[in-house]
Amino acid sequence: MTQSITRRQALFRSSLLLGAAAMPRTLTAALQEKQSTGLATRPDYIIRAGTNENPYGMSRVALNAIYNNLDKSSHYNFRVRQELHQVIADLNQLPKDQVTIGSGSGEILEIASLIANMDRGSVVTPDPTFQQILRYSSSMGSEIIRVPVRSDMNIDLAAMKRAIRKDTRLVYIVNPNNPIPSMVAKKELEEFVLEVSKKCMVLIDEAYYEFVDDPSYGSMIDLVREGHKNILVSRTASKIHGMAGLRIGFGFAHADHIKEIGAKGTGSLSILAITAATASYQDNEFQNYTRRKVRESKLIVEDMVQELGLNTTKSHANFVFFDTGRELRSVNQKLLEKGIKVGRPFAPFDTWSRVSMVKPEDMKYYAQTYKQLFG
Numbered sequence: 001m002t003q004s005i006t007r008r009q010a011l012f013r014s015s016l017l018l019g020a021a022a023m024p025r026t027l028t029a030a031l032q033e034k035q036s037t038g039l040a041t042r043p044d045y046i047i048r049a050g051t052n053e054n055p056y057g058m059s060r061v062a063l064n065a066i067y068n069n070l071d072k073s074s075h076y077n078f079r080v081r082q083e084l085h086q087v088i089a090d091l092n093q094l095p096k097d098q099v100t101i102g103s104g105s106g107e108i109l110e111i112a113s114l115i116a117n118m119d120r121g122s123v124v125t126p127d128p129t130f131q132q133i134l135r136y137s138s139s140m141g142s143e144i145i146r147v148p149v150r151s152d153m154n155i156d157l158a159a160m161k162r163a164i165r166k167d168t169r170l171v172y173i174v175n176p177n178n179p180i181p182s183m184v185a186k187k188e189l190e191e192f193v194l195e196v197s198k199k200c201m202v203l204i205d206e207a208y209y210e211f212v213d214d215p216s217y218g219s220m221i222d223l224v225r226e227g228h229k230n231i232l233v234s235r236t237a238s239k240i241h242g243m244a245g246l247r248i249g250f251g252f253a254h255a256d257h258i259k260e261i262g263a264k265g266t267g268s269l270s271i272l273a274i275t276a277a278t279a280s281y282q283d284n285e286f287q288n289y290t291r292r293k294v295r296e297s298k299l300i301v302e303d304m305v306q307e308l309g310l311n312t313t314k315s316h317a318n319f320v321f322f323d324t325g326r327e328l329r330s331v332n333q334k335l336l337e338k339g340i341k342v343g344r345p346f347a348p349f350d351t352w353s354r355v356s357m358v359k360p361e362d363m364k365y366y367a368q369t370y371k372q373l374f375g
């Protein structure tokens with residue numbers, strides 16, 4: 001007994017000593033470095049600047065909703081799903097039969113592609129853009145017609161119109177786009193959508209809708225509200241709501257399309273994800289906070305890009321795209337060695353880097369590191 005206590009005490013003391021030796025040294029060094037140079041310090045985690053998530057996670061309100069409803073995990077989701085359905089319909093001033101909920105907006109995109117491409121045909125899309133629906137359509141035998149963006153890096157609507165063929169079943173546009181965070185103005189896009197939807201389904205992916213502050217921008221949900229057919233709009237809880245891992249997304253369309261999407265879906269939703277989304281969509285404070293922080297971080301990266309004289313394009317989303325002028329894989333590898341993960345290369349913009357906005361303090365560390373490595 002006495003011996004065991006002594007051994008434990010000894011272990012405890014040595015662990016304290018180890019801790020005392022290791023911890024204060026790093027902390028003090030980091031603090032001294034910061035005080036003497038004003039430099040940002042490397043955090044003790046990998047900075048996730050590659051996947052356009054919310055660096056703050058989800059809101060307190062959403063987290064509380066999950067904690068308070070953990071015991072509902074044994075229930076099927078029918079009632080809570082109805083509640084979220086109503087909240088989203090109300091927020092968008094649509095009847096419930098014009099709204100559907102998916103396992104992330106990715107599921108909505110894939111079902112839309114399934115419906116539109118049942119008899120193959122082609123899909124017209126800008127290039128580059130988000131790939132999920134294109135991969136899925138291609139796996140079903142559809143041909144993907146890629147229309148390069150204009151020299152100003154914006155989506156070329158005129159060229160897209162010309163690219164539409166008799167067998168085109170779907171036109172897919174992400175607005176703001178990804179990986180190029182460009183944006184098509186509402187009026188211009190509305191005209192395009194109204195015309196093209198007479199021939200085939202048009203899907204407008206508004207995953208980054210909440211980050212746009214340009215007054216000329218607007219959602220295509222207005223056209224859905226007016227009752228037009230062949231127009232589908234998708235949104236997601238993965239970005240500003242910080243729920244990428246929980247998987248909630250939405251589709252907005254004419255009731256006939258929503259019915260068909262409902263009939264073709266194969267999955268179901270987690271009751272906790274639904275509960276969190278219901279809370280989060282009613283919490284504007286967190287969305288405003290995120291928007292403010294994203295703006296702060298964007299300024300840090302834009303300043304860096306300007307200081308280094310690099311080519312870029314205005315960002316309307318929660319990521320920045322700029323030309324490193326270098327082989328991107330080695331740029332990314334060097335950043336990873338410093339604890340920062342950024343986006344993969346996006347052909348044909350092989351030297352351009354897509355950097356997701358993280359917390360401003362981490363963004364400062366990123367900018368400082370980038371300048372040290374490549375400035």
Ligand SMILES: Cc1ncc(COP(=O)(O)O)c(C=O)c1O
Pocket residue numbers: 051052103104105106107130174177178205207208235236237238244248249
């Ligand atoms: C344009 C776009 N659409 C859809 C998605 C998929 O989002 P979700 O998590 O809702 O499936 C993403 C994800 O990055 C995206 O960038």
